[in-house]
Amino acid sequence: MGFLSPIFLLAGLAVAIPLILHLFHRHDAKRMVFPALRYLLRTEKEHARTIRFRQLLLLLLRVAAVLLLVAAGARPFLRGGGGVHDPTATVVIVDNSMSSGLITGGGRVLDLLKAVALRSVEGASDEDRVWLIRAGEPWGPAITGSLAEVSAAVSETDATDARGDLRTALERAVVLASGAGLPAAEIHLISDLQATAFEGTSPIDAAGIPVVVFNDESGDTENVYLDSLMVGGGLAPLANQRTRLAVQVAGDADGAEVALRLVVANRIRGAASGRQGLSVLLPIGPFAAGIVDGYVETDPDDLRGDDRRFFAFRVRSAPALATSGSVPFFLSEAIPVLIDAGRVRSASARDAEVLISVGGAGISQTAREGRTVIVLPPSDPTLLPGLNRALASAGIPWRYEPTTASGEASVTRWSGPVNLEDVRIRSHYALLSGSEGASQGVLATLSSGDPWLVEGTTARGSYLLLGSDLDDESTNLPLTAALLPLMEWMVSRWGDAQGPELRAIAGMPLSPPRGTTVIRDPAGTLHPVDASQPFRATPEAGLYEFLEGDSTLHVVAVNAPSEESTLIPIEAGALRGLLTGPVTLVTDSARWTRAVFSTGQGPEIWRWLLIAVILVLVAESLVAASGPSLESARSVGSPALQATVLD
Amino acid sequence: MDPHTLSQLGGVELIARQVVEGFIMGLHRSPHRGFSAEFAELRAYQPGDDLRHIDWRMFGRSDRYYVKQFEEETNLRAYVLVDVSTSMGWTSNPGALPTKLWYAKHLAASLSLILLRQGDAVGMAAFHDQVVSRVAPKGGPRSWHELLRRLAPLEAEGTTSAHTALRDIAVRLRRRGLVVLLSDLLVDPETTRTALRFLRHQGHEVLVFHLIDPGERELPAAGDTRLFDPESGDELNVNIADVRAAYRDAVTEALEEWDRGLRPHGIDYVVVGTETPLSRALRAYLRKRERLG
Numbered sequence: 002m003g004f005l006s007p008i009f010l011l012a013g014l015a016v017a018i019p020l021i022l023h024l025f026h027r028h029d030a031k032r033m034v035f036p037a038l039r040y041l042l043r044t045e046k047e048h049a050r051t052i053r054f055r056q057l058l059l060l061l062l063r064v065a066a067v068l069l070l071v072a073a074g075a076r077p078f079l080r081g082g083g084g085v086h087d088p089t090a091t092v093v094i095v096d097n098s099m100s101s102g103l104i105t106g107g108g109r110v111l112d113l114l115k116a117v118a119l120r121s122v123e124g125a126s127d128e129d130r131v132w133l134i135r136a137g138e139p140w141g142p143a144i145t146g147s148l149a150e151v152s153a154a155v156s157e158t159d160a161t162d163a164r165g166d167l168r169t170a171l172e173r174a175v176v177l178a179s180g181a182g183l184p185a186a187e188i189h190l191i192s193d194l195q196a197t198a199f200e201g202t203s204p205i206d207a208a209g210i211p212v213v214v215f216n217d218e219s220g221d222t223e224n225v226y227l228d229s230l231m232v233g234g235g236l237a238p239l240a241n242q243r244t245r246l247a248v249q250v251a252g253d254a255d256g257a258e259v260a261l262r263l264v265v266a267n268r269i270r271g272a273a274s275g276r277q278g279l280s281v282l283l284p285i286g287p288f289a290a291g292i293v294d295g296y297v298e299t300d301p302d303d304l305r306g307d308d309r310r311f312f313a314f315r316v317r318s319a320p321a322l323a324t325s326g327s328v329p330f331f332l333s334e335a336i337p338v339l340i341d342a343g344r345v346r347s348a349s350a351r352d353a354e355v356l357i358s359v360g361g362a363g364i365s366q367t368a369r370e371g372r373t374v375i376v377l378p379p380s381d382p383t384l385l386p387g388l389n390r391a392l393a394s395a396g397i398p399w400r401y402e403p404t405t406a407s408g409e410a411s412v413t414r415w416s417g418p419v420n421l422e423d424v425r426i427r428s429h430y431a432l433l434s435g436s437e438g439a440s441q442g443v444l445a446t447l448s449s450g451d452p453w454l455v456e457g458t459t460a461r462g463s464y465l466l467l468g469s470d471l472d473d474e475s476t477n478l479p480l481t482a483a484l485l486p487l488m489e490w491m492v493s494r495w496g497d498a499q500g501p502e503l504r505a506i507a508g509m510p511l512s513p514p515r516g517t518t519v520i521r522d523p524a525g526t527l528h529p530v531d532a533s534q535p536f537r538a539t540p541e542a543g544l545y546e547f548l549e550g551d552s553t554l555h556v557v558a559v560n561a562p563s564e565e566s567t568l569i570p571i572e573a574g575a576l577r578g579l580l581t582g583p584v585t586l587v588t589d590s591a592r593w594t595r596a597v598f599s600t601g602q603g604p605e606i607w608r609w610l611l612i613a614v615i616l617v618l619v620a621e622s623l624v625a626a627s628g629p630s631l632e633s634a635r636s637v638g639s640p641a642l643q644a645t646v647l648d
Numbered sequence: 649m650d651p652h653t654l655s656q657l658g659g660v661e662l663i664a665r666q667v668v669e670g671f672i673m674g675l676h677r678s679p680h681r682g683f684s685a686e687f688a689e690l691r692a693y694q695p696g697d698d699l700r701h702i703d704w705r706m707f708g709r710s711d712r713y714y715v716k717q718f719e720e721e722t723n724l725r726a727y728v729l730v731d732v733s734t735s736m737g738w739t740s741n742p743g744a745l746p747t748k749l750w751y752a753k754h755l756a757a758s759l760s761l762i763l764l765r766q767g768d769a770v771g772m773a774a775f776h777d778q779v780v781s782r783v784a785p786k787g788g789p790r791s792w793h794e795l796l797r798r799l800a801p802l803e804a805e806g807t808t809s810a811h812t813a814l815r816d817i818a819v820r821l822r823r824r825g826l827v828v829l830l831s832d833l834l835v836d837p838e839t840t841r842t843a844l845r846f847l848r849h850q851g852h853e854v855l856v857f858h859l860i861d862p863g864e865r866e867l868p869a870a871g872d873t874r875l876f877d878p879e880s881g882d883e884l885n886v887n888i889a890d891v892r893a894a895y896r897d898a899v900t901e902a903l904e905e906w907d908r909g910l911r912p913h914g915i916d917y918v919v920v921g922t923e924t925p926l927s928r929a930l931r932a933y934l935r936k937r938e939r940l941g
Contacts, residue, residue: 031873036735036834037864038877040902041884044894052890625889 009075016071019063023056055624062621066614073610086598088128090181092174093121093151096192097158098137098165099306099507099542099565103193103224110217111160113590114191117215120593121189122152132177136170136192137161139508140537143177161540162306163508164562167198171205171212171580179208189597191215196571197564199579207582213597214576216588225252225259225277226307226566227299232285235418236486237493238316240290242343246283248297248310250275251563265295288316292556294544306542307566311558313544320373320492321348322355325363329377329471331479332357335488344489355492360384361391372462375491378430380470385430392466396459398435399466406431406449414446415454419486421445426476429453429469456494465491505559507542510535514547514555521546523559690714724768725785725823728756729813730802731831731859733776734878737804739922740863748859749804751922752830755857755929759828760795762930764788772798775813776806785825807879810835814843824851828933832859833906834879841909854915857929858906861922865899867892 004010035041095118101111118133125131131151133144138161144154171190178186187210192198194216228249238244250259263271263283275281283297294313301308322336322345336357339345350356350363356372358364360379374395378388382403389400410429412421432452434440444465445454453468469475471484478484505511513520517532523543530536539545539559547555577584587596690703693713706714736749760770764787771785772795781798783791810831817827827847833840833856848854867888875884903919910917918932 032883033868033873033875034738034878035875036738036832036877036879037861037899038875038880038882038884039834040864040898041875041886041891041895042882044891044898052894055890056887 004075004077006074006076010071012074013068013071016064016067019060019067023060059621059624062617062624066617066621069610069614069617073607073614076605076607077610078605086126087185088130088183089125089185089187089598090130090178090183091121091125091187091189091598092132092134092143092178093118093155093189094134094136094167094170094174094191095155095158096136096165096167096170096190096194096198097160098195098198099160099162099561100165100193100195100304100568101137102160102304102306103568104303104305109160110193111158113217114193114215115155115158117191117590117593118155118158118189119152120590121191121597122148122155124594124597130181130183132174133158134170134173134177135161136165136167136198137163137508138540139163139166139169140510140539143173160306161507162542162559162561162565163540164506164565165192165195165198166200167192167194168200168205168579171207175206175208175210178210186210187598188212189215193217193568194570194576195565195567196569196575197567199571199576202579204581205579207580209582211583211585211599212580213585213587213593213599215590215593216570216573216586217590218570218588222568222570223253224304224307224566224568225250225257225299225302226304226563227251227261227297227310228563228566230297230310230312230560231418232312232314236344236489238286238288238293238314239344240316240318241287243284243286246285246297246312247280248275248283249280250277250299252277252566253569259299262298263295264298265293267295270295286316290316290318292316292553294556294558296558304566304568306561307563309542311543311560313556313558315555319343319346320354321346321352322357322492323348323350323353323363324357324359325350326359326361326377327379328357328359329479331473331484332377332471332488335485338485339489339492345492358391361388364391364395364397370462373464373492373494374462375465375467377467378470380472380475382430395461395464397457397464397466398439399455399457400433400435401430401468402433404429404431404449404451406451410447410449410451412445412453413448415444417444417487417490419483419490421478421483421487423481424476424478424483426453426469426478428475432466432468463494465494505539505545505557506562507539507559508562509539510537511539511545511557511559512536516549517547517554518550519548521548689717691717724763724766725771725821725825726759726763726768727771727773727785727817727821727825727827728759729817729827729829729831730756730772730774730799731776731808731810731829732774732780732802732804733806733808733832733834734804735808735832735834736859738861738878740861740868745861745863745922747804748832748861748922749802751859751920751926752857753799753802755920755926756828756830757792757796757799758926758930759933761792762933763826764792770795773813773817774798774802775810775816777809777812778806779813779816780806784820808835811839811843814840814847818843818847818850818852821847821850821852824853826853826855829854829856830859831857832861832864837902837905837909841906844910844915845913848913848915854910855933856906856910856915856917857932858903858917858919859922860919865896865921867895 095114097111101114103110122131125148127148131145131148133151133154135141135158144151167190171188174188178188188207190212192215194214228251231247232238233244234247246263248261258274258276261273261275261281261283262269263285265285270285271283273281273283292313292315296309296311298309324336336345340347350366354372355375356363357375357377359377361376364374364376376392378401379385385401385403392400410426412424415421426447429447429451432455439457442455442457443452444456447453447468451468455466457464471479473479512535513530513532515532517530520528520530520536522528522538522545523541528536528538542559542561545557545559546553547557573586585596585599587593690706691714693702693715697715701715703714703716706712730752732749736752737747739745739747756772760772763770767787769785769787770791772783773779774781781802783795783798829844844854844856869888871889872885872887875886907917918929920929
């Protein structure tokens, strides 16, 4: 309840008047000679208690009348309840992220959130401006329009497989609401409030705009889901060779056994079982060269969106490998092993798909388009100028320089599939980038801070630069078991078997390969695209096909973000800490309508208060007019006495 | 004429005459039949009758004994008792309403005039906690002037002790007569009623005029008031509105108590408001005389 004229409440001090009169006025009563006092003394004795009760009742009624009158003068109104409120810029954030698809209590969480959002829209007036932000569709614009249009948009909202970024949604809402130029603003955050949806710990400046948060506490927070998926241990699958898929079973439920099924090209190709926290290996293949796609799934639970993990990879023939320059001993021994294992093919430098160049030899020579060059620096630093000239002529924006760092270094920043923990680098060169963009290609960094392995792409093809020679004086790498996997990994990157697409997340943009004209989404809908622009409409997990006409150029597996599978909500205190400004938490959907539009006013109730004042005054008059023996007071006396009374 | 108008006319004598002249006064008969001058009737002789009253002529005619009866034109001995306590000097509306004492004095004078004109003997006593003035019952015009002379200077003072005065009168009244009490009866009810009943027991006719000011029947329209009883010295803080109805009940109850305590004993009890014309009060007296025959 609020007051339109709260200053009038000061008049409530007038309640002191009846109190003062009641307590002190008698002492100032005038004195009157009254010989018939004995009658009154008898009355006083007989009715003292009744009189005191009547006086107290009169006092209460008079105080109540004053208070009610004052309250009526302050023009109270009821908040919410669909009443009139100031024109309000209202931003309704509906969290339709993957977790909103959770089934709980026989219904979907999103359906409850939508119902609450519809109440917000229904509570708005035509003078309000209402936006709808779907937190599970961060690429989508805020939807606005008439109340009917916004209401329809709320009804049409469906759960995506994307991550709900509530921080970004709130920041967008603040910008929209504060820029609307309306007298009032309000943000309605309607979400399951996953803690993972609030990235970062810095406060969100709501610019003083009230935020009303619906906090559905009814959902179950236990969930089992399929997390990361890796093909071939991170190495490129090769044609006619078996490989394997590693899938991580994750979650916070009890460690019950989970059934897994491998589906390739819509056919079940394998099955296994696993437990939460374990990685399950599923053999797959062999396949002919081409694109292989499918998914691994488990039995559905309450949250379906993370029970299936998609994959897509390209199966190619073993890449043709050539070397140039003075190949170190251990590398010269490793390459035949890879050839014997069928992981690479031997080829001339001209025809090779992958060229291992020591000291820059052969980089500048004519080669096939799209060739990958793996550059190893020379052990003699005096040869670095020649290497740098070769790199520059090949358009590679990096150069080697002697480093002043001394002592052994380890590989500290490395995300590749090969374990390099035991690798020690005794001497290395400093890799210096010639452009800002080149530095983004650093794959591994030494403990000295110098890049050790970098990658990039030029007009001729891709490249990998290693910061140290591979002889045993420069590093112990040749003496460890990591040499062969690292070499295979470096060679296989050209095959693009483990490109970033395996980590593509729903809601994140995809970069179409050159020549892409159309993208077919998992629902089969064709989206004409400009290959130079990122493709953002990725709400659904599944396989996205990049087409050039009728030809499939590439397939990308898009999966739900694992953060969405962690259903633990943010704590109320933490949420209040994140949001600067007034925050109202509503856990009961039935109370939502009353909580929103707090700046507004409901129906005024001063008329009812005035009626109450009149009733109280009537009651006061009745009590004041009636004595302790009202009925008997109306009679004059017995008939016999009446006959003798002369007046 | 109402008392206020009468009070503008002049002294007690003039006002009493004005009031009494408005009456048609007949000779009222004595309730005590005796054997005086005026023959009344014959009746059959009964054993014990005085042989002197046997009508021998009727015996000669009828051979039966008859006794002659006569109506006695007796001089009624009336005694008017006037309460002059402090409470009698109060009026709720000075200037518009007379005090109870004024009313009592004029009512006493009027009654006395009526009684004296009928040949009765009238005495008077004024009292508060003791008798302050007394006039022995006498007949004749001079008696009235003596009464007026004693009534006129009476002032309201002292506390009331009616039973003392009543018992004093009871001792002094040898012959049966009429006792008229004019008081506001702000007295001790039980002792006063006992004294009145004692008078009645002695064979006196008793008529009580309970004088009451309108402001005593209905509390004035005032708010919080400190009321003061000049006789007892009691004070009471009240809100008039709070106690008005209960007070009205208490007054009614008190009047009923007086009525219940007197009327069954043959004592006439008349409540007279001081706003009431004196003539109406006198009618109450006439009704009493009618019943006396």
